[in-house]
Amino acid sequence: MDRTNIKTDAAAPAAGPYAQAVRAGDLVFASGQLPIDLSTGGFPEGVEAQTRRSLANLSAVLEAGGASLASVVKTTVFLKDMNDFSAMNAVYAEHFPGAAPARSTIEVARLPKDALVEIEAVAIATGPVAA
Numbered sequence: 001m002d003r004t005n006i007k008t009d010a011a012a013p014a015a016g017p018y019a020q021a022v023r024a025g026d027l028v029f030a031s032g033q034l035p036i037d038l039s040t041g042g043f044p045e046g047v048e049a050q051t052r053r054s055l056a057n058l059s060a061v062l063e064a065g066g067a068s069l070a071s072v073v074k075t076t077v078f079l080k081d082m083n084d085f086s087a088m089n090a091v092y093a094e095h096f097p098g099a100a101p102a103r104s105t106i107e108v109a110r111l112p113k114d115a116l117v118e119i120e121a122v123a124i125a126t127g128p129v130a131a
């Protein structure tokens, strides 16, 4: 089986010993993306901005793996506080304007670096891994 670890400077680096994403055949498995802003190294304020930033990082990782948000088939959203569900949904929906992927949303006790949100995805590759 074809398996390639994806690494891109266009998204936040992995916060631990894991790949930003793995391409396996025609699928791209993106690790949970924290809302790290590359320009500051920190998180933006609030769940809306953090959701937007997590999705930007997710998009960059998917593109590096030859996929995109448009080819996502499944996401998992980890929320620190389920009271943020509606706010997260509003931003999330902007990023999936066509047929929405399958999704699970889970409230967790704590996220790495005390993020408010983390988003992972599985996508179908539509092109080659970026050079």
Ligand SMILES: C=C(N)C(=O)O
Residues within 6 Å of the ligand: 015, 016, 018, 031, 032, 033, 034, 112, 118
């Ligand atoms: C942020 C992560 N994806 C992790 O720690 O696994």
